[in-house]
Amino acid sequence: MVMLKKENRIVLAILMLLLMIGCRNPKQEEQDLMRIKSADKDNPKKVILLLVDSLMPEAIDRGIRQHKLPAIEFLIEHGQYYRELVSSFPTMSVTIDSSLITGKYPDDHHVPGLTWYSAGLKKLINYGTGPMEVARQGINPVLADALIHLNGSHLNSKLPTIYEDLAGQGLTSGSINGLIYRGMSNHTISIPAWVQGPTSLPREIKVKGPDLLALGSLSNPFEGSIDLPDGLFNKMGFNNDFAVEAVKYLITSNKLPDFLYVYLPDLDRKLHRNGPSEQNGVIKVDQQLQSLLQAFGSPEQALKDAVIIIAGDSGMTQILPDAQNPVINIHNMFEDASVLNPGETVDKGIDIVLAVNETMAYVYAVHADRPIRDVAKGLQKDPRIDLIAWKEEGWIYAQQGATAKQLRFKADGDLTDPYHQSWKVEQDNEVLDLKVNAADHSLAYGEYPDVLKRLSGALNSHQGEFLVVTTKPGYELADRSSPTHIGGGGHGSIRKRESLVPLIISGTKKQPQYLRMVDLKAYLLELLKKKTQINH
Template sequence: MRQKNSLFLMLICILLLTSGCLKQEPVHKEQDLVQVKSTNDKHVKKVILLLIDSLMAQAIDEGIAQKELPTLQFLIQHGQYYKELVSSFPTMSVTIDSSLLTGTYPDGHHVPGLTWYSTKEKKLINYGTGPMEIINHGVNPVLEDALINLNRSHLNQKIPTLYEDLAQRGLKSGSINGLIYRGPIGHVLTIPPWIQGPTSLPRTIPVKGPDYLSLGSLSDPLDGLKELPDGLSNRLGLNNRYSIETVKYLIHANKLPDFLYVYLPDLDHQIHKKGPSDLKGVKEMDKQLQSLLQSFGSPEEALKKATFIVVGDSGMTQILPAEENPLIELSSFFNDYKVLRDGESVTEETEIVLALNETMAYVYKLKADKLKDIAYLLKADPRIDIIAWKEKKWMYAIQGNTSKELKFKVNGKLIDPYQQKWTIKQDAEVLDLKINAQQQTVSYGKYPDVLQRLYGALHSHDGEFLIVTAKRGFELADRNSPTHKGGGGHGSIGKTESLVPLIISGTEQKPQYLRIIDLKSFLLKLLTK
């Protein structure tokens, strides 16, 4: 996230400078290794899901063609390989991970993006985007939202996570560096003194998670048992090597749970800088996967003992270089409005709040103007792709740089490939929909599952707001938002950022549909057959 998954990682340098204290007290000792080992006597294979941030099929295909990815090639040759799994929307990791673990789009799980505005709290929620935004927004509220509120209150308490469902079935589960981890078992996050000092965070934070919860140095059940790369130079353990070495320990110690979620973040950082065509991070990740499979004795033995699922979370769009002016300064469209600025509090005078998620943004209106009037301020810009909003039961969408409009609502005579029913009026070209009136079907073009994904984002939280997406090559920005000129960006709803690879090895079963929200039911079926 945000760098997509930077979350609090960018805070580390800031806090280091402000605290001047590196002394680390012993961390809270967890009981995870006592409770994590599977007690399942039905001989159902373990399932290890490896979520690789920003993994794209084009990189896999090119790396295999160059004979540089032997591990992924092995898993593909001994399994199933799908190149077009539909991600959630916006294509930001906190939202995607929430969709994977709850089986719902944001209208179900209520995590709208990396940044969003809470009408209840009257504040902009930011889980950790860039250093300047964090400084202006406030280190304390960012850390509180990322470390406490995200899993405890923002993630819909009425929708069970995969970990909670597995526990109900008597199965053990684990999460390694997953940012969405809510489960039924009590754990403690331990905040280092040099982070705690300049904030109001408590020394320890009680949380609920799966049987095994590892979150870098904040929650390390292997502390004192295995030396892991979790220092300042290793992003507090939120790195691939930490995740892989933790899995390898559980394998060697015969402590694998029935289901283990493993998050590998390093590739995202590389692609944000270099763009989606860079293969260096993919090659390094392939070597790490090879060492994991070898921990079972051999790759062949690994597939006998476990089912491996490798999945990306979002793709990336190549952002144009700086000389081609790729940034869309969103606040410049609202010069006649009182726009909330970083570090400010919402007042009665505030009219517009912007929540930027790289190539996607939420635009909130807090005054009496109609959303359509605000949308019309944006539509003439040729760099804007789609502007969408809801009014009562209808969702509206405008195509940037044209006057074409569309509206749709749930239920109706038109059935899409996922057996979802819709009523669609006006210009279907706006969302690249193909309607067959005779067969009463609708299919999707360059925006996968766009009707349900737009519906999900528009109903993900309270408030009156627009959804704005940028065309390929461009990024939405404000004064202090992180940007990726010449690198890679995501957040939007088009194919490039929405379609991710899925590799399933060790079973012939597959999801009903190729969407991130269908993985939860697939995993439950695998583990309870």
């Protein structure tokens, strides 16, 4: 245990130093701030989207009842408030952001989760799940995947991002600490020379992004213009204060681009530690929003100058205390198989590969002679498992963990859901809590929002034979070095609690067609395309 703690500290220190020490490029920074000035002179109203990691509608409603969220309450009173925006699946930030920025589910954008297995590369991809997994997976591959491959090759290059679409329309855009940022402008992420040897990373990483790209201290275009909290004790700029102060600078210096995306991560950390009932983090977010609105001169002026949109990305489930056995050690459920150890190479002796995303996991059968349906049998015994799903002969099968009740479905059937997607569904509708009306050929969703498309999106997001596994509320999955959140909060799964997030829109009366994360891109483009029609 002492060695594990020591290893944990070493890994954290290396990652902090890597993020903290970056070579500045003043010319690039100057270019960023020069080129983001709005291209639309006649319609200066901007669109600012703030994505608050793990913001939940229950926290907003509770805070307003207690009169502790004046900024959010103002925006709701002067705008639109939706409590049930459907997130992407798995409910992990990197996949959700990919859906938001591309307007598609993972079957199109190809970013399946925070961790997943590439059959083509025979490699477990990990964008940074936790220090122990990073240590065993290797710092070099994790950083390379997160800083180079995620936006450079993993995100579908044939699928345009909102930044690329806006550039094609002659409009400017910016991203502050966004995980998915591919655009049309050239940027440089700088890595200190001393890291090159041990990590094999290049000193400078050339990336494509929006007109303005800020990634904490890795890429700080505000250097020399404003002193932002991006040091060792400020998570190297990957924090709310960095993001909000950067936005305030753009507002007060009249440099807002036509569209600005802002990622606020701090609340997620608090909820993982304290659970979804944590309220202080939401109050802190509200204070930061209040200061942002005041940067316009007043909250009223803010809504005259900009459309301000606030959204959560995923909810949180309360993880049970240790005494109630909340952690499902999924690697122990395959006693008759050889399961890949973190950091090992996939060879002929490996039968199973695990990619755990908190309350969801991908389980891969890496040998063709092991049917995926047989792999699923190893998971049926544990009553803490909620759903097991897989593809087979053109169908997607979903099975309840403890009961073994089963349903199968595929697209292009005679049932139409609320999003005008058509499906063919057979067997037990109870498995996915579907409400089928045979008379009018319709189906509605219950406990699992947009579950047919979201499960289909995950199961078709990358190559290979694999299962999707989710847990019942209160439990989370773990491999040998996975981070756990006992007594705190977790997400990743597909139930309502983790899937439905708030959406607040102020500064326009135009409404989104559908309340899904995957539909926000089209809505944003519509706002930006027809700004003369936005109601002040």
